[in-house]
Amino acid sequence: MFASEVPSPTRRHNECPICHWRETELFCVAADRVRRAPEESWDVVRCRRCGFGWTEPLLGTEELSGYYPPTYLGTIDTRIGEFLEGKLQRSRSWRGETEKVRLVMRYVASGRVLDVGCGDGKFLWALPPDRYERAGIERSAKTVELVRRRMPDIDLVSGDIHSPELEPGRYDLITFWHVLEHLPRPDLVLERVGKLLRPGGWLIISLPCIDSLQASLFRSFWYGFDDVPRHLHHFSKASLNRLLENAGFLTVRHLLFSRLVNFHSLKHSLLNWSNERFHSRIPYYALKPALLGLEAFERVTGRYGIRTVIARKRQGTND
DSSP states (O other): OOSSSSSOOOOSOOTTTTOOOOOOOEEEEEEETTTTTEEEEEEEEEEEOOEEEEEESOOOOOHTTTTTTTTOOOOOHHHHHHHTTTSSSGSTTHHHHHHHHHHHHHSSSSEEEEEEEOOOOOHHSSTTTTTTTEEEEEHHHHHHHHHHOTTSSEEEEOOOOOOTTTTTEEEEEEESSSGGGSSSSSHHHHHHHHHHEEEEEEEEEEEEESSSSSHHHGGGGGGGGTTTTTOOOEHHHHHHHHHHHHHHHHEEEEEOOOOOHHHHHHHHHHHHHHHHHHHHHHHHHHHHHHHHHHHHHHHHTOSEEEEEEEEEEETOOOO
């Protein structure tokens, strides 16, 4: 109903980087909706064995930097000011950060937290400073400088997860809030995470899931593909479990912890379909009530669009 095209029969791309299976399929062709560049399209290819997906062609770091517009992180200085004045905490968007904090506190009551790809650090702002030592890593040096100047109690580092400034064995929790899908070589990223965590340390990853009901139903209109080509990889439950196991982690739980974020993805997927297929929002408004039933079915089947996995570094894993 919603798919823009039916996936082609088995195609031969490079072997899956996760399970090394050589049979892949074209899941869909996606456009960059952040930059609103419909003239560019990208193949989303999926492994027929473990379900791991990737964007083709995969862009290198330098080439990819041009696909992050200056407004990608929003107006950071304004947002910091609103937080320091207490205005941000009264906004609807702040609910997303407090949801994350409540989840974290169920597993790590206090300790040292590192947020990877932290942007302006909103999640870190929401963590109680009397319970957590808050650190973040962010590629944008300009963002890091701005936050450091106005919020010096939060330790932000300019760079990536492989930065030598990050001390091995230091952290009790490392988080990836919609970041892992942006990073090349997720296997090496998780290997590095294992070195940064103390023995028994915790890892939380939240990301769009390609084996979700949303992805299967909406295909190229799915909100999880809006960030192609910045989303280099597209994870399934099975491929994420395999990556974690190979990196020395025990998967504790997969969950839908934020109905707010998941429904946002459903809503915008339907909106994409309505606008691009019919050039009108009328079908969107007509079908929007049905999203509640679809969301309920997602919860029953476990095939939700936004998956969050809780994992723990195995005791005795080499640093």
